[in-house]
Amino acid sequence: MEYVIEMLNIRKVFGNFVANDNITLQLKKGEIHALLGENGAGKSTLMNVLFGLYQPDGGEIRVKGKTVKIANPNVANDLGIGMVHQHFMLVDTFTVTENIILGSEPTKRGQIDMKRAEQEVRELSERYGLAVDPTAKIADISVGMQQRVEILKTLYRGADILIFDEPTAVLTPQEIQELIQIMKTLVKEGKSIILITHKLKEIMEVCDRVTVIRRGKGIGTLNVSETNPNELAAMMVGREVHFKTEKKPPKVGKPVLEIKDLVVKDSRGVTVVDHLNLTVHSGEIVGIAGVDGNGQSELIEAITGLIKSESGSIKLNGKEIRNLTPRQITEAGVGHIPQDRHKHGLVLDFPIAENMVLQTYYKEPYSKNGILNFKKIYEKARQLIQEFDVRTPDEYTKARALSGGNQQKAIIGREVDRDPDLLIAAQPTRGLDVGAIEFIHKRLIEQRDKGKAVLLVSFELDEIMNVSDRIAVIYEGKIVAIVDPKETTEQELGLLMAGSKRKEAGVSS
């Protein structure tokens, strides 16, 4: 069997940090090969070496049997290696065709031959079943379509080895299925694919072989047909991972959060939360299930005071907190793990330590007479870093330098440490690997066992089913059903989320 790409004993060192330690990856022609590893395991470094963005400090790269030196991405392009980046590199105001030809425009008498370009793009799109309209503007098409444009870009440049960098992170379940189909077509047409991911489900579904790396070291390459998710997860994390989170039965207490007839309008004046009722008791986790855009974000922002609500009532421990300032609500006992950790959760250019006191910096002991007490702040940061296993060189490191999982752990540490009566977790595990997900789920359940109320919002049904004690289904700004996770199925939830009202949720608890 021919290997189209062989990366043999690749080593890459940054300062004292060994990012890739003798990793070997061999890609066969016509296969889909998964590169599996936790956040920060060295997947991206390895692929950047292959794509010519980094130079390896050791090892060799062979393309179709020949040893090559990939000095920059142009060399990679010439060798037929194309990369579909996680964050799309597209010009929003350009059309699909304009984006695809950018940098290698076909010309006719000094002018861009747009007709020919469009024709070529259309042919490529049809051949691989991508169904992209070459004349559509990027700004007008869906995220899934934009990703296909990225795929077309690499194909247009003649790539026959495609690297997909976590392609499903931004897609809806339906788009993921379509992408899997596309990848299968590509392979059938003779392309070879490297899929960077930490989602085991996708590997089992689409890949032929998988190479696992952990903390910069190659752990091994397996045939997917001869392995299972448990084995892969153990190889990736280095220990047994429990997919089903263990938990005791809840000890439900008094109501902590009571929402009655809440109405929230968005900036355009459209009602996005529509007379919503919901109660969360102490000692329970209530999961909100729903398709993105049914009012989840606005509901949370209204509870936490980030946006104003129109009418209704939000009570915390019996006290009205609706339309108070975020600070008043925080002080009343609400912790919030925000959906967008970069936008709301952290000041990325602040050191970890200063991020750890983001809501408490003005209180003693961190501040006295208007002067910050850095000794206490650093002490607190060290304590939280240790307690919540935030992997960082030290507490002075900027939050920006941490991996997503560690940033999230830092936020959770900060919010949990304030000991709030109500903890709101919005998409707390988005983009994280199984090890970090397990850790975060445990922490949420720990809070609930301590008698706190937890409100969890997630688009991952697995997560909702696993962690929640009760599931509230939100649809068009209303809670349309409250179900017991032990007595429901993904199918039933899916139907409820799509708006088929089989259970009327007039009662709020």
Added chain:
Amino acid sequence: MNSNRLTNIMIPIFAVLLGILAGAIVMIVSGYDPIAGYSALLYGAFGDRYYIGETIRQVTPYILAGLAVAFAFRTGLFNIGVEGQLIVGWLAAVWVGVSFELPKFIHLPLAILAAAIAGALWAFIPGILKARFKVHEVIVTIMMNYIALHVSNAIIRSVLSDQGFKSEKIHASASLRSEFLQSITDYSTLHYGIIISLIGAVVMWFLLEKTTKGYELRAVGFNQHASHYAGMNVNRNIVLAMVISGAFAGVAGAMEGLGTFENISVKAGFTGVGFDGIAVALLGGNNAFGIIFAAILFGALKVGALEMPSSADVPTELVDIVIALIIFFVASSYLIRLVLNRFKKEGK
């Protein structure tokens, strides 16, 4: 980490050297001797006690103007209005200086305070417009510069003089001038303002890095959303940042009004100190102590340049070009950072 810090110091030094080189080329091309030109510049800045005194005097307002720009910048705001805030500060200081007769320990602080308040008020307007109506502060501050210039001219003509071109001299009790400083610098115009500027730098550093309010201001500067989430009042912090920035600029004006000139005269155009403050802040990396060094460079260039026409025969116009080139390279430090990084990569 360490090599990063080194690069951060290397970049401005490298920029200045490049600027000097480019200036030399211009002088050679125009048929003048660059070595004579630069020796004249150096002599005119640090050659003897008098020149040193003059340079320090020029550095004084530059430090404060640089601090004003940097303070706003650290909180995410572009205060292009330092020039206007400086002019109203100057006016307010002189006004207090000529209108009252008080003991020095009250009069002088009062005049400086008046300048700070005037500058702060002038910056408050763009601040509140930004916070309330999202009007971009760059536009408002630029317009406020013109308003400051012409309003102060009108006040000088109609209130501070009788249709004249300058105000009376301020009372000695409000002056920063010092016979002692003048005597040790061979009767230069050096005054006590430099001490106030240095205190200003310490104040800015302390305010931003050590106080609770400074933490808030920095947080708002980096990420308004996260600051809002954390319960900070973003709008109030924006206004506060502008006000403090304007106060620094106002005090810079007081240095001119109470120290260098001891009066205020009708101006045909801007003083330029406020605009140079932008370059000073950039060169100093928006860091209080970096700004002191950047201000020394700018002060030395400004004062030393006066010597170039007389002792090296370089015409004033060419001197302006040379100075501008140095500033140009300093301002394009981004480019230099890029080149340095490229070198570093290839070195590996």
